[in-house]
Amino acid sequence: MEACSMHDPSILNSARSPDLERNDSGDFLMNQTVQNFSWKDLTVTVKDRETKNTRDLINSISGDAQHGELIALMGPSGCGKTTLLNVLARRAASSGAKVTGETYVNNSQVDSKNFQRMTSYVEQEDALIGSLTVQETLKFASDLSLTRYVNCSAEIPLITTCTDCKSSVSKHQRMERVRTLLEAFGIQKQANTIVxxxxxxxxxxxxxxRVSVASQLITCPKILFLDEPTSGLDSTASYEVISYVKALARANNLIIIASIHQPSTTTFNLFDKLLLLSSGRTCYFGKTENVETYFDSIGHPVPLQTNPAEFLLDLVSSDFSRTKEPAGERVQAIQHAWKESTQSIAIERQIAERVNSVEKVTKDWTEDDMTRPNGLSITMALLHRSFIKSYRDVVAYGIRIVMYLGLAIMMGTVWLRLHPSQEYIQPFTNAIFFGSAFMSFMAVAYVPAFLEDRATFAKERANGLYGATPFMVSNFIIGLPFLFLISMLFSIISYWLSNFQPTAEAFFTWVMWIFLDLVAAESLVVLVTAIFPNFVIALALVAFANGLWMSVGGFLVTPTILNPFWKYVFHYIDYQAYVFQGMMVNEFAERNYSCGPGCQCMYTTDLADQCMIRGTGVLESYGYATGRTGKWAGILVGIIAVYRLFGWIALYLRKN
Structure with missing residues (x-):
């Protein structure tokens, strides 16, 4: 497949047939564009917490968008803009909400999975990876969406476009997309600046x-939803962003629906249509150029030299009134006037006629229209992105490395040069517990880093780029080398300063236990944070879990006398317990200790007549047997796998 030439206006302006075609199997295919997107009688109902009665967040909203159109969704604060945008994008409207009504793509119903693949959503809150540069953010967005469409009609204007992109887009072409978007959004000077x-x-x-909007435009959506795309921008930047978005819609036959709050006159006039809401009901839906004529016809003319957007927002606000007429009554009259208007009736009739004229199907996009993302390529892209984040973001591992080095120095100097005599047996045991328990406890520092990763995953999963599996696999793999590095650095300092068993085998066994301890602790963080994506809650629960594991791990209360409830319910699933007993065996199994002057041995072993204590005597007091290192390590690996599996299930089931 030959790539089309750059900057070819004949290609950008070439009309592609939007008609539906039928393939041999009888399925409907969409040729190159989404011709229209319509919604009918959308209603979102929730139960009021105080009165327990039901109330509507949005009520009977209908509308229609044609390819190439840019639609503004406007209304006063709390009118239901974001709720409606979420419903149109098939996202959760509100907790416990009941949604009724229908949406249609090319006059037919599309299942949610395929609808997700043909749309993108830019949320009001930016979910960006802070340690990536602006250019890297767009690059990875392009890499993750590389296999999203086979027929990539939604190419970026002025970048390589083609009529049949069956072959993969080259790296050079993707970088050209990135460069053009950087220039279009006025952020080319910040290309190498981190977010x-x-x-x-x-x-x-x-x-x-601007980066958030650009990162979604680069994914070639057919329908794009923007929640407050101009939030935080001045009037000039807002105009430039909306102007470029409009050019993109027209050049590529996209449908773009954007909620927007109080745009300037020039920005407002860029929109093709306006959907004006108040208290969850429609006050107007139609061409922006006809707004003044319509409101003049119902007795609310737009004053001269007035920003129509500001006037309309004041007019339909039910909270404040600048006239003697009560705001609520005025808004109800405007809503009633729209419902009875010829324009509203015409829209309802038009949607009904178009939908009824086409055979209803549940899948408009087939395997010929889009490809399934390649799991390996997606995972590799995520690994690359995570690697950059890991070494660049000090919150992820940098601070933790410093913390663990500080812990190693503190441990090595507090338990400095312990001797193989009985008065040091308890300090040896204390050091083992401290090293293992607090290493895992300090994994709570990973919570904010994973929360950022999870927020990015939630956004990209909702836009159909990939699922929970590549994310969890890449997250697990990328952490292993960093955790091993931490384990090695910690052990090199603390192990030899404290004078544990001075053999290479014992040292590397110690490193293994520390490494497995950290992997298990980080896996626990992933599990808890996947279920509770809130910083305070996740931090508290992880800290509580680690406190529980310390209590039942075998040091504070030996397994031989531990309460049966705690022993059989929690001790055997406590990863710290296996680390502690493994490190105890590593230290005491092959080492003997002198009883000191007077030969009053604290532990009775077969070496008592030699005024010595065999280390296995210490292990017996805890109920630990030797020769089970492999078994314990295997159980620990199993616990790690279960944590990760449950974390994957939590992400798979939770949609936000």
């Missing part, structure tokens, strides 16, 4: 909005 983390300052809030 920004809590510790490292990056780009401004307005620039983040």
């Amino acid at each position: 920004g983390t809590p510790i490292r300052k990056g780009i401004s809030g307005g620039q983040k909005r």
